[in-house]
Amino acid sequence: MTLRTATIGIVFSIFILLFALLYAVTHHNILSSFRILEEKQVAESLGRAENALANELRGLDAVCEDWAAWDDTYDFMRQPTDAYISSNITGQALSNLHLDLILYYDEAGRLVLGKSHDADWNVIDATEREMAHISQDSPLFLRRENVLRGGVVMLPDGPLLVVARPIRTSRQDGPIGGTLIMGRYLDSHREQALADQIMTPVRFFLFADSGRSRRLEDVAAALRRSGQYQIVPENEDNIKGYALIRDIYGEPGLIMEVSVDRDMHRQGLVTLRYNFISLAAIGLTFGLGMHYLVEKRILSRVTSLGSQIAAIRRDPHASRDIRVTGNDEITALGTAIREMLAEMESAREKLADSEKRYEMATRAAKVGVWDYDFTTGALFLDPSLKALLGYRDEEIEDSLEAWLQLVEPEDRAVAMELARDSLRERAGEVIREYRLRRKDGGIRWIMIRGLVKRDASGAPVRFLGTGVDVTDLKFAEQSVRHLTREIITAQEFERSRIARELHDNVAQDLSSLKISCEAVFEAIPKTDGPLRERFAEASRILQRAITFTREMAYALRPSNLDHLGFLSAVERYCADFEEKTGIRTRFLPTGMEGVTFDPETEINLFRVVQEALGNIRRHSEATEAVVKIVESHPHIIVRVEDNGVGFDVDSGLAAAMEEKRMGLGGMRERVKLLGGNLRVVSAPGQGTRIVAEIPSHRGGTA
Secondary structure (H helix, E strand, O other): OOOHHHHHHHHHHHHHHHHHHHHHHHHHHHHHHHHHHHHHHHHHHHHHHHHHHHHHHHHHHHHHHHHHHHHHHHHHHHOOOOHHHHHHHHHHHHHOOOEEEEEEEEEOOOEEEEEEEEEOOEEOOOOOOOHHOOOOOOOOOOOOOOEEEEEEEEEEEEEEEEEEEEEEEOOOOOOOOEEEEEEEEEEEHHHHHHHHHHHHEEEEEOOOOOOOOHHHHHHHHHHHHOOOEEEEEEOOOEEEEEEEOOOOOEEEEEEEEEEEHHHHHHHHHHHHHHHHHHHHHHHHHHHHHHHHHHHHHHHHHHHHHHHHHHHHHHHOOOOOOOOOOOOOOOOHHHHHHHHHHHHHHHHHHHHHHHHHHHHHHHHHHOOEEEEEEEOOEEEEHHHHHOOOOOOOHHHOOOOOOHHHHHHHHHHHHHHHHHHHHHHHOOOOEEEEEEEOOOOOOOEEEEEEEEEEEEEOOOOOOEEEEEEEOOOOHHHHHHHHHHHHHHHHHHHHHHHHHHHHHHHHHHHHHHHHHHHHHHHHHEEEEEOOOEEEEEHHHHHHHHHHHHHHHHHHHHHHOHHHHHHHHHHHHHHHHHHHHHHOOEEEEEEEEEOEEEEEEEEHHHHHHHHHHHHHHHEEEEEEHHOEEEEEEEEEOOOOEEEEEEOOOOOOHHHHHHHHHHOOOOOOHHHHHHHHHHOOOEEEEEEEOEEEEEEEEEOOOOOOOO
């Protein structure tokens, strides 16, 4: 994606985001404001409808009051006559007064007269109507009060708007003659009359009607719960408001509905539409202005800078003189890039020289670099490392599997051990040597040396190091080892020959000389004391010479090793060592039943024990020594320990090398000749332990 495309996308995205945010805010605010105004308008219409209904009740009350405070009515209650009925209770009178029911009760609450009308406004008897019988606890039953008593009464024929007035004389004096009740049905004609008054459609619904709609059910529940107006939008053109009308007993009786045209809502939508257009125009103007500014001041100059850099990338010999017009951060960027390119060119030349030197050095040293990533499993192999095996870089895949395929089958376990060692938690430098096949079929010894890099949790992340061709060194080491073996073998042969000469010739001749001297001495009669003493001293000197010669012959080649075997020879040597040095020496063979040694192994292990005990005698100041020989398959372990003063191993070995003392070095070479290794464990004040491990072949020759 280009910078220009990204910039346009960002500007457009910001515009869309801001436009959506502003539109959402203004949409909410505008519609909320108009919704509040609309609900206020509906509430006012409901209020007017309630006032109109109250005015209707007051008008009915005024008519009822005129009739109740009238001498003719008062006289009629005292003495009912047909003349009063025929002259006053007529269909025309009921029609003019819009009365649907008129009832006369005496002071005891007994119905005296009850009249209604039919569809043609003919007067009919209403004494059998449900409304015609009221009890003394009815809100309409009056005794002495001269106040408005009225409201809505729910009848089977429909809701009835009723008022009650006490019957009195025209002068409002005298005892109450009874109660006059007048009523008007809240039918469709009355709904239309109320709608004409408030200029808003009005309807009444029975609160207890079981057949009403789901919406009215919800409205009824809300009205019962809160008693507040309920306003419900019908559609985009109408909104309806609902109020609760209670009957004269205070129970929910009617739901009054007013329907209001949604002029406010439509005006809000128009305002919202104009707001949308205004926001879009402002946003587009801002976006185009921003795009022009970014294009003119930034993008075109960055594009020019990118074109110059691309030209340099295509043609390494192109001019590095990058120029950008202006005097701002982009100009400074161009200058910085120009200087950076100059530095990169110089660094590239130095890098090329360094790579040539590195290539020559690695070829001369026969070394290559490798890097393994534990997280991805990717392996980097230096081409120099591949060249050691006669391959080009592309001929060996950079993977662990491909590299392992080049390892000799006998050495793959060593290569896998290298990987396992790298995973150990505290593994530091890991070194292994194994053989790899060259492209021409030859074999090369490679020494792999690696370091493990770990993360904060200690998990290995990278394993990197070098591979060195040590084939010549291995051949030289083998030659040296072969020469060492030959030297040691020749040395042991010469020791054996000298030991035999000393034992069989010199020691025997000295013994014969001693015997001859003693015989001559015994043959000379009557020798004086000094001469006898001199002969005795000569005999003692010859005996010491014989003993020394035999000890020297034993040290050069223990005869027990040939006659009694390795274990017995070591045990006898330990006993002789304790007797001569006074150092308590224990010999502890373990698990050696059935294990035999060839002559080379016997003499070399014996020399290790002999040299170790000799070092104890010369340097350790120990009082105890232990020689342990243990068969722990697949190794034979020879361990020589003491409780002496001990020493620092590193500095001690370095001093021995400087002084050309070959005791420990000779022991290590003898153990290596047997395919094993030698360890020296010691510290000042903690004694010394020398451990030799060689391969074991149970039941055969080790």
